[in-house]
Amino acid sequence: MGDDIAAELAGLPPLRETITTHGLDARKRLGQHFLLDLNLTRRIARAAAPLSSGTVIEIGPGPGGLTRALLLEGAARVVAVEVDTRAITALQELEQAAKGRLRVIEGDALKIDLTTLGPSPRRIVANLPYNISTALLVRWLHAADDLDDMVLMFQKEVVDRLVAVPRTKDYGRLSVLAQHVCTVQRLFDVAPSAFVPPPKVTSSVARLRPRLRSDRLGDLRPLERVTAAAFGQRRKMLRGALAGIFPDPVATLTGLGLSPTARAEELTVPEFVKLAGQLTSE
Numbered sequence: 001m002g003d004d005i006a007a008e009l010a011g012l013p014p015l016r017e018t019i020t021t022h023g024l025d026a027r028k029r030l031g032q033h034f035l036l037d038l039n040l041t042r043r044i045a046r047a048a049a050p051l052s053s054g055t056v057i058e059i060g061p062g063p064g065g066l067t068r069a070l071l072l073e074g075a076a077r078v079v080a081v082e083v084d085t086r087a088i089t090a091l092q093e094l095e096q097a098a099k100g101r102l103r104v105i106e107g108d109a110l111k112i113d114l115t116t117l118g119p120s121p122r123r124i125v126a127n128l129p130y131n132i133s134t135a136l137l138v139r140w141l142h143a144a145d146d147l148d149d150m151v152l153m154f155q156k157e158v159v160d161r162l163v164a165v166p167r168t169k170d171y172g173r174l175s176v177l178a179q180h181v182c183t184v185q186r187l188f189d190v191a192p193s194a195f196v197p198p199p200k201v202t203s204s205v206a207r208l209r210p211r212l213r214s215d216r217l218g219d220l221r222p223l224e225r226v227t228a229a230a231f232g233q234r235r236k237m238l239r240g241a242l243a244g245i246f247p248d249p250v251a252t253l254t255g256l257g258l259s260p261t262a263r264a265e266e267l268t269v270p271e272f273v274k275l276a277g278q279l280t281s282e
Contacts (some may be wrong), residue, residue, distance in 0.1 A: 002208070003021075004099075004106045005037065005071050005097075005098065005099070005101070006072060007074065008092060008097040008098070008099065009068055009072065009094075009097055010102045010200055011097070011206075012042060012068075012093055012097055013063070013093075013095060015034070015036045015063050015065050015068075016036065016196075017157065018032065018063045018064070018090050018093075018157045019063050019090075019196070020280045021090070022086055022087075022089055022090040023086060024063055024064075024084075024087060024090055025040070026085050031277065032197070033127075033195040033196070033197065034062045034063055034065060034147075034195060034196045035065050035066060035127050035153075035190075035194060035195055035196050036063075036065050036068060036195075036196055037065075038065070039162070040190065040194055041065050041066045041069035042069040042072060042073060043056065043164075043188075044066060044125065044127075044151060044153065044205055045071055045072070045073040045075070045125065046070065047068045047124050047151045047207060048125045048149060048151040049073065049074075049188055049203065050074075050147070051070065051073055051074050051075040051076065052074050052075075052076050053121060054076075054077065054118070054119055054121035054122055054123065054148070055071055055077050055078075055079055055117055055118030055119060055120070055121075055122045055123070056075045056078045056079070056121050056122075056124075056125055056250070057078075057079050057081065057117055057118075057122060057123065057124045057125070058070065058079070058081070058113065058124075058125055058126050059080075059081050059109045059124065059126040059128060059129075059136065059176055060081070060082060060083070060109070060126060060127065060128060060136070061080040061081075061082055061087065061091060061104075062082070062084070062087050062127075063087065063090050063091075064080075064087075064090065064091050064094045066092070066125065066126070066244070067080055067094060067102065067125055067256040068094065069207075070125060071098055071101060071102065071212065074185075074213045075101065076101060077100060077101060077103075077118055078098070078102045078103070079102075079103045079105060079115075079117045079118055080102065080103070080104050080105065081105050081107055081109050081112060082104065082105070082106060082107075083107065083108050083109070090254055091104045092104070096106070097220075100202065100224060101119075105117070106233055109132075109133060109136055110136060110139060112125075114140075114143055114147065115146050120146070121148035121149070122146060122148060122152070122249075123147070123148055123149045123150065123151070123261055124140065124147065124149075124150045124152065125151045125152075125155040126151075126152055126153065127151075127155060127203075128154060130155055130199070132155075133154050133155070133158060134154075134158060134174065136179070137150075137152070137154075137208075137230055138177065141178065141181045141182070141220060141221050144178070144181050144182070144211075144215060144216065145209075146211075147209065147210055147216075148209075149208075149209050149210075149212070150182075150208040150209070151187070151205065151206075151209065152201065152205070152206055152207075152208065153190065153203050153204070153205045154204060154206065155199075155201050155202075155203060155204075156189060156201060156202040156203055156204040157170075157201065159186050159205075159206045160203075160204075160205035160210070160265050161174045161175055162174060162175060162178045162179075162184050162188050162199060162206055163175075163184055163185075163254045165204070165266055166265060166266060166267065167266060168265070169248045170277040171265050172227075172264075172265075173224075173227040173228060173230075173231045173232070175269075176227050176266045176269050177220065177223060177224065177227065179206060180211075180223060180269050180272070181208075181210060181211065181213075181216050181220070182208040182209055182210050182281055183206075183208070183209050183211065184206060184207075184208050185205075185206060185207045185209075186204055186205075186206050186277045187201065187205040187206060187207055188204070189202050189204050189205075190202065190203040190204065190205065200256060217273065217276065222276040222277070222279045223272060223273060223276040224229050225245060225276075225279060226245065226272060226275045227243055227264075227272060229242055229244060229245050229268070230242060230264035230272070230275075231264045231265075232266045234263060234265060236260075237251065237260065237261045237262065237265070237279070238253055238258070238259075238260060238262050238263065238264065238267075239260035239261065239282050241263075241264065245279060246278075246279070252275070252278055253275075255273050255278075256271070256278065258274075258276065260273075275277060
């Protein structure tokens with residue numbers, strides 16, 4: 001199967017030619033930066049292995065660089081979700097060459113129900129559009145029951161936040177939400193020169209693997225609310241920052257063994273989860 005797909009893909013035009021033919025100039029409003037280096041895209045695809053079962057979901061495939069890599073690395077079923085009509089047309093040749101292993105869907109990833117895209121295990125593998133990458137991730141954290149793995153490329157500063165520990169400048173709301181729901185691992189950085197057009201910042205690839213359902217909250221909304229309040233005013237002591245969501249934040253904090261004069265960046269992920277549990281009970 002691998003040799004067959006490799007032969008089919010070898011017959012496709014080079015990615016740069018595809019971009020020119022279909023007028024796929026990267027658009028800033030869509031956060032587009034295309035990754036054309038096959039060695040790099042295959043490295044990303046291999047990080048998401050095994051790909052031979054279930055559904056691989058790619059968001060924002062653009063001209064199909066990572067899509068080709070996923071197919072070459074043995075993905076049995078790829079569903080590519082693209083909002084840019086120009087790219088849909090460009091991907092049709094690749095869809096035909098994939099012989100049933102690729103399905104291209106025109107749609108907004110912020111609105112799509114992952115369970116409608118294919119059977120589990122579901123893995124998301126994507127070079128995410130910069131302008132909606134965080135919003136997409138938070139949406140997927142809520143849908144963790146439906147996912148087995150995510151291998152995602154972000155701006156490096158986003159991955160810095162995802163892996164940050166307490167008492168550091170990058171530790172914040174996204175750190176807590178992601179680390180509570182998933183194990184988070186930075187895999188490797190990607191220089192701006194690897195993209196067309198080159199972004200102004202370095203990118204990073206990260207793996208996020210959802211924890212067992214028994215090890216995370218069934219409803220993430222209380223944790224979102226607590227972290228939004230705490231980090232929204234991160235220079236304030238918690239007794240002040242949480243005043244809008246707890247009737248008596250001092251009593252709540254001391255009851256959990258937490259200092260009312262601490263600041264958000266000092267609390268660990270489990271301590272925020274305890275606070276979220278208290279919010280649901282009041």
